[in-house]
Amino acid sequence: MQYRSQAVAKPYFIAAIGLFVGQILFGLVMGLQYVWGDFLFPEIPFNVARMVHTNLLIVWLLFGFMGAAYYLVPEESERELHSPGLAILLFWVFLIAGALTILGYLLVPYAGLAKLTGNDLLPTMGREFLEQPTITKIGIVIVALGFLYNIGLTILGGRKTVVNLVLLTGLTGLALLFLFAFYNPDNLVKDKFYWWWVVHLWVEGVWELILGSILAFVLIKVTGVDREVIEKWLYVIIAMTLITGIIGTGHHYYWIGTPEYWQWWGSIFSAMEPIPFFMMTVFAFNMVNRRRREHPNKAAVLWALGTAVMAFLGAGVWGFLHTLAPVNYYTHGTQITAAHGHMAFYGAYVMIVLTMISYAMPILRGQEASDERSQVLEMWSFWLMTVSMVFITLFLTGAGILQVWLQRYSTDPIPFMAAQEKIAIFYWLREIAGVVFLIGLVLYVVSFFVKGGRPAMASAADTA
Amino acid sequence: MDAADKRLAIAAESLFLVNLLLAPGLAFAALLLLYLKHRGDAGPLAANHLSQTVGVSLVGGGLLVVISVLIVLLGGFDSGYTWMVVILYFTFIHSTLILTGVLGLVKALAGQPWRYPLVGRYFGS
Numbered sequence: 001m002q003y004r005s006q007a008v009a010k011p012y013f014i015a016a017i018g019l020f021v022g023q024i025l026f027g028l029v030m031g032l033q034y035v036w037g038d039f040l041f042p043e044i045p046f047n048v049a050r051m052v053h054t055n056l057l058i059v060w061l062l063f064g065f066m067g068a069a070y071y072l073v074p075e076e077s078e079r080e081l082h083s084p085g086l087a088i089l090l091f092w093v094f095l096i097a098g099a100l101t102i103l104g105y106l107l108v109p110y111a112g113l114a115k116l117t118g119n120d121l122l123p124t125m126g127r128e129f130l131e132q133p134t135i136t137k138i139g140i141v142i143v144a145l146g147f148l149y150n151i152g153l154t155i156l157g158g159r160k161t162v163v164n165l166v167l168l169t170g171l172t173g174l175a176l177l178f179l180f181a182f183y184n185p186d187n188l189v190k191d192k193f194y195w196w197w198v199v200h201l202w203v204e205g206v207w208e209l210i211l212g213s214i215l216a217f218v219l220i221k222v223t224g225v226d227r228e229v230i231e232k233w234l235y236v237i238i239a240m241t242l243i244t245g246i247i248g249t250g251h252h253y254y255w256i257g258t259p260e261y262w263q264w265w266g267s268i269f270s271a272m273e274p275i276p277f278f279m280m281t282v283f284a285f286n287m288v289n290r291r292r293r294e295h296p297n298k299a300a301v302l303w304a305l306g307t308a309v310m311a312f313l314g315a316g317v318w319g320f321l322h323t324l325a326p327v328n329y330y331t332h333g334t335q336i337t338a339a340h341g342h343m344a345f346y347g348a349y350v351m352i353v354l355t356m357i358s359y360a361m362p363i364l365r366g367q368e369a370s371d372e373r374s375q376v377l378e379m380w381s382f383w384l385m386t387v388s389m390v391f392i393t394l395f396l397t398g399a400g401i402l403q404v405w406l407q408r409y410s411t412d413p414i415p416f417m418a419a420q421e422k423i424a425i426f427y428w429l430r431e432i433a434g435v436v437f438l439i440g441l442v443l444y445v446v447s448f449f450v451k452g453g454r455p456a457m458a459s460a461a462d463t464a
Numbered sequence: 465m466d467a468a469d470k471r472l473a474i475a476a477e478s479l480f481l482v483n484l485l486l487a488p489g490l491a492f493a494a495l496l497l498l499y500l501k502h503r504g505d506a507g508p509l510a511a512n513h514l515s516q517t518v519g520v521s522l523v524g525g526g527l528l529v530v531i532s533v534l535i536v537l538l539g540g541f542d543s544g545y546t547w548m549v550v551i552l553y554f555t556f557i558h559s560t561l562i563l564t565g566v567l568g569l570v571k572a573l574a575g576q577p578w579r580y581p582l583v584g585r586y587f588g589s
Binding site: 282321 | 485544545547548551552555558559562563567570571574576
């Protein structure tokens, strides 16, 4: 570790992994509820399990991004973090607020939670992914502001690189766009219109900048390729991300009551959204192929390459599959969307956080790379999680295509629940793949505690 | 390494990808023209990439078009199951071809030869 203050990243990474385990457990509960409707009812109804599953995902990814920033920024800026104490304080604030919110979801009926937390003073609750009580949302804003202050002053007072400036731009965008979570108009069209400014412009906008900068950082470290080469790629990738992603928001405006021209704008620009992901794949493989050093952390290299491939498949290919307006007319809100959501989130954001953890965690623990046995286990976990996610996606896609056919396209459409019954086999198969995913995740956690094999080199060697 | 040879190899792999992603048919025609024009005078690197990309484009075209049409004909146009199989099949083959094409482009950019997995052995290397 080059700077002592980078150590603040460690609790963020540990919390991220812990919450990731929670997210998958609730995913499995919900997966079972698809085929066994009253499983754990009334203790954990489907809507609560879903809310916990998606909210935990968002929270643990934010922990991962913040941990990644706290590790990456001092090294890129060539100086200690502005305030390590503030970073630790914000960690506890965010963790406690997050835990209380999840407990609130689980222990108090949602309407009661809204009343308890004073939602009527500034109503923001009741919208998908933004279910958090208003007070939690205010907490998120405070944590984000403190975090940006800390990271921003570190960057402004040190060396400015493309990597840390792109990261800062992405993180600032993340914080600013979250403010639209507080805008909750009565008009449903306006509500949905601006709701997407948080949801879409996060995952198909500013989060991609965060993804690109973390990937670039790890590739600089593990390949030893000149920073200038990697930075040029990063410029082009983020430019394409913003050019396609911002107006690409239009693919959410097809059927919500907005003007029809969005069907053209949304189709054209979102059809180009796979381009930055395609470039990221070429970029990652090109850099690894041109590497100047054999980094002992093989697992981190595997995660980095896996991120590029899976992000391209999940966000790029599966996104394109249902993004054109004439296709989306039949497919929106079906299991095809769920298939895309699962693989895109895993490929783009879960994997990039795990890439960073895989690279940084051994260094935070005093080694350049984990012991060989630990890495072998980690690579097993990579393959188990990744292959099972491919199958989850394929099963959901199969379910989605049949759902569209039965419920929307055929000459004699059947009702939603009747269609669900006919595609239940796919939900069982998805659940089995989910169990394999959990096994992979358990192996991933275990890999942190396994020692043995070739001794890893000291962290001083990490000078790329 | 001859710079012109490398440029030709990169062009071949790029056209292979453009054929899959942007301009199916049109890009293949351009690739075929490039292949026919340089069949006799290409250096070893360009010859490798040209023959691999032309060969795999033909196989890929067959897999994507012919097999997909066969699935629809055999399964029946009016069946949700047919569409499920054909869409999953097409997406799987198409994505695989793109990802192997990316590896081919990366190799060409580095001035290295490339043999496509499984079917590449049947074409000049």
